[in-house]
Amino acid sequence: MHLTILIPAILNGLLTGAVYALIALGLTLVYGVLHIINFAHGAMLTAALFAAFFMHKLLGLDPYIAVFILSPAFFALGYALQRFVIGPAAHGSDSNILLVTLGLSVVIENAMLHFFRADTRTIDVPYGFSVVPVAGAYLSVPRLVGFGVAVLVAVLLWALLTRSDTGKAIRAVAKEKLGAELSGIDVSHIYAVTFGLGAACVAIAACLLIPTYYVNPHVGTGFVLVAFTIVVLGGMGSIPGALIGGLFVGVVESLCGLYLGESLGQIGIFLMFILVLLFRPSGLMGERA
Amino acid sequence: MPANPLLKVSGLHAGYGEVEILRGIDLEVGQGDIVAVLGSNGVGKSTLNLALSGIVKARQGTIEFDGHAIHRERPPAIVASGLIHVPEGRRIFPNMSVSDNLDLGSYRRAAKHRAQNRERVFAIFPRLRERATQRAGTLSGGEQQMLAIGRGLMAEPKLIILDEPSLGLSPLLVEEMFGMILRLNKEGLAVLLVEQNVVQSLDIVHRAYILEHGSIVMSGTPDELRSNADLKRAFLGL
Structure with a gap:
């Protein structure tokens, strides 16, 4: 196939992949620390998309401004959910946490279905269809912004985890809970901070998506399925793995869409998922058990 | 017994679920003291340590540290008060x-x-x-x-609890480790040494408690304990 088609497809794949990576980042962080898959991640993304949608619709706030309100708000929401709902309901058992997040996702999605109906909605922003030429391809400006912000968030998250005391405490709790408790780390606080960071990631992703995407009560599920693939591909709990895995999955999806037709683009992701599970179950950057 | 102990445990009961592991522990560590809790595997040594650091809840009895009751505190507050527990298995x-x-x-x-x-x-x-x-x-x-x-x-x-610091080390390293613990204590640090290694522990501590089935069955200075016939038979193999 001609390069003038191939290069734009790869670049577009990278742009999509970065936002996938951002969603996967939240999922992998929570998995790495709490050792559970947060089934409410998709519902939280949907809620964040609706929040960004209504902030634009009702308050006239641009999503790129709303992100500065929504990311701290979702951090607080995630913190409170873990600290006051999931944590207490789990009674210290990981399988309970799993069920509680599953239950939460059902409640959140159906509440949105009830209040907002099943309609698919979009917002109009002046830059929604702007493009810039990059390496012979015309790339969408909002999706370029999405790429830049997603990579920036990944780098900031990495810096937080490796440089700050709170970040080090998160990594400590992930691997050695008793040792962390005996060092004076408040484990339930760290769990809640981690959950809050995961929620903040989806809030940022939502603000990056909404200018070029749509929202309905089930939109988050599709993203989280892809994000879960990325988490496994990159290595469960690995931040660099989520970033690289996300970009990779974006490109695979885009190329499969190119060769097999747009509607079959995601087949490549799941084929790759099966191959990874067969040949490298610990993921690209994951630690072997 | 120290007049104004840094750590004072009275009538402590603790356990997991239905199982009671500690059945009324009394124990004191003074400022600058080095005290051992000795006993074989499974007598409740680690449970005692976990109760002191707030990980396992005290069911009955009190734990006073540095003048404050800590048996209802959460682990971060206990660490903040200066009671530091170095756990078994390093962690x-x-x-x-x-x-x-x-x-x-x-x-x-x-x-x-x-x-x-x-x-x-x-x-x-x-x-x-x-x-x-x-x-x-x-x-x-x-x-x-x-x-x-x-x-x-x-x-x-202010007080460091060392749980089985000699576990899994070579004899030479054990020697070195005990020497280092003694040096830390000489510099003024109060130490609660929890060990299975009775002989070497008795060489460095001021006092020791013998723990069996969740209760203190004997206590005293190393000399008193070494001359006790029961202890000789049970732990020293003499």
Whole structure:
């Protein structure tokens, strides 16, 4: 196939992949620390998309401004959910946490279905269809912004985890809970901070998506399925793995869409998922058990 | 017995679920003291330590530390008060560097003196300085034990609980470890040494308690305990 088609497809794949990576980042962080898959991640993304949608619709706030309100708000929401709902309901058992997040996702999605109906909605922003030429391809400006912000968030998250005391405490709790408790780390606080960071990631992703995407009560599920693939591909709990895995999955999806037709683009992701599970179950950057 | 003990445990009961492990423990550690709790596997030594650090809830009885009742406190508050527990099996953070492990020792307490305390730990354990940037999981067993104690020292403990520091070390390293614990105590640190290694522990402590089936069955100075016929038979194999 001609390069003038191939290069734009790869670049577009990278742009999509970065936002996938951002969603996967939240999922992998929570998995790495709490050792559970947060089934409410998709519902939280949907809620964040609706929040960004209504902030634009009702308050006239641009999503790129709303992100500065929504990311701290979702951090607080995630913190409170873990600290006051999931944590207490789990009674210290990981399988309970799993069920509680599953239950939460059902409640959140159906509440949105009830209040907002099943309609698919979009917002109009002046830059929604702007493009810039990059390496012979015309790339969408909002999706370029999405790429830049997603990579920036990944780098900031990495810096937080490796440089700050709170970040080090998160990594400590992930691997050695008793040792962390005996060092004076408040484990339930760290769990809640981690959950809050995961929620903040989806809030940022939502603000990056909404200018070029749509929202309905089930939109988050599709993203989280892809994000879960990325988490496994990159290595469960690995931040660099989520970033690289996300970009990779974006490109695979885009190329499969190119060769097999747009509607079959995601087949490549799941084929790759099966191959990874067969040949490298610990993921690209994951630690072997 | 110290007149104004730093740690005073009275009638402590604790356990897991239906099972009661500790059945009324009384124990005291004074300022600058070095005291051992001795007993074989499964008599409740680790449960005692976990109860002292608030991980396992006290069901009955009281724990006073530095003039305050701590038996209802959560672990972070107990660490903040200066009671530091270096657990059995080291429990270091294997995925993090040696210096990050040490930094987290001062997460709750003495964070302001972090750099200076790290230097002090490196002076006590020069091996840790050589390995400062290495992942802690790649250290040898002896080095991991040094790191666990070093992490505890980073919090400027008033009392340090050492749970089985000699476990899994070579005889030579055990000797070295006990010598180091004695030196720390000589510098003024109060130590509660919880050990199976009766003979070597009795060589360095002021007093010892013998724990059996969740109760203290004997206590006294090393000389008193060494001359006790029951203890000789049960622990010293004499």
